[in-house]
Amino acid sequence: MMLTRRAALLGLAGTATLGAARLSGDPDLVVVGAGSAGIAAARTAQAAGLRVIVLEAMDRIGGRAFTDTATFGSPFDVGCAWLHKADDNPYTAYARDNGFTLRAHEYDLERVWLGSAPSPAHLVNEAEDAMSEAISAAPEDVAASLVADVSTQVGEAAGDYLGALDMAVDLDELSTFDYANADDLAPNFLCAQGYGSIVAHRGRGLPVRLDTPVRRIRWDGPGAVVETDAGSIRARAVIITASTGVLASGAIRFTPDLPVPTQEAVADIPMGMLAKIPLQIRDQRFGLEPFTDVLLARRGRRDLYFLSFPFAGDLMVGFVGGDLGWELSAAGEAAAVDFATQGLVEMFGSDAARSVVKGALTPWASNPWTRGAYAAASPGRYGAREALARPVGDRIFFAGEALAGGLIQTCGGAYRSGEAAARAVRAVLA
Ligand SMILES: Cc1cc2nc3c(=O)[nH]c(=O)nc-3n(C[C@H](O)[C@H](O)[C@H](O)COP(=O)(O)OP(=O)(O)OC[C@H]3O[C@@H](n4cnc5c(N)ncnc54)[C@H](O)[C@@H]3O)c2cc1C
Incomplete structure (x- = not known):
């Protein structure tokens, strides 16, 4: 009975109509997730002549690349904003070719407050x-806190900026090898229309089925059967781009279970947290030029970074990361906006609070289809990335920012990972 319903809905033995795309019979490949990696995997597989369907749990494509234009009346990147390693980023040329406006912007600190005292920013940059x-240079894969000097207030600020606010984990949860093997991300660009808009543009026209969470993947027979609430679909291979947080949550069940090394690898690359707290500011710029990078560094890992008024708009985009990011995400939007507003008051005086007309908190911690910001291998577990990259049964492949080599944690890296997974599928199916 259930099987009949599935067949009717998703074309197990018939024809599936998915938005613009129409597919007769079973696809070669199901891609789970229409974020950066899923878009790349689908494009690459299609270009190689494979028949593809993308199943996406959310009601939009882009995943953690998403530009919100409604909340503030101007583009705000809820997820990724910087095109990292822009000279080798698959989105840079694409954005330029399609009319997006890019602007170089590194995030070296320009204004720093240590406690409530303004301090020379270069000291924190040098300490970082x-x-x-x-x-x-650490010879072993240990927690970065064991080799980082945070004995001074400047050192502590540098550690918070490098750990929580960049890698999305505090130094005691940052693997030295994970950090060492990540590329230097310069040059960095921002996009006036938003990075999420570029990714959404890149995903146009793909055969994506929205609002279709994958619940189970059966790989006990030939190929794989992908089960959703709307039915099942059989394919020769599956590329899973869901975050390690989603995988660890058990939201996708596997029959049979995934091999133990794969399960362990998922657990060893948990999600870190970076939350943004954008504040809309009226009639006030606090003497800051657009794009100024500001750090309010407090003892006890309570640091707040602001990207000031990007593209001369009216947003001070606050960021918190690591444990503080999780804590404020759990506390909710009102508490987070209050926290960021108090940060402005500490730096610019009590009048600053009156200029905040609206604030928000990004929802990546509570979103069941992300369950965090981006993944960081636990100290001593750097090898888990390689373990997760291994295909299962020559038909289940993983891709996404957690598997992006030197470009881990980035949107451009996720794209490259999706491309690589699709090439691996093509090789196996051939
Ligand atoms: C606050 C924040 C700031 C960031 N800043 C930057 C930045 O400046 N520059 C940068 O390069 N990167 C940044 N990143 C990281 C970047 O956004 C991600 O690395 C990248 O977008 C991940 O792409 P992905 O395809 O691997 O995963 P995702 O974007 O998470 O895509 C996976 C997709 O799978 C879907 N999915 C999950 N489970 C299921 C299921 N069961 N069934 C169907 N679909 C499912 C999800 O809904 C999602 O759409 C930031 C991230 C955050 C959260």
């Missing part, structure tokens, strides 16, 4: 450079 070298 030294810390970066020390972590990268």
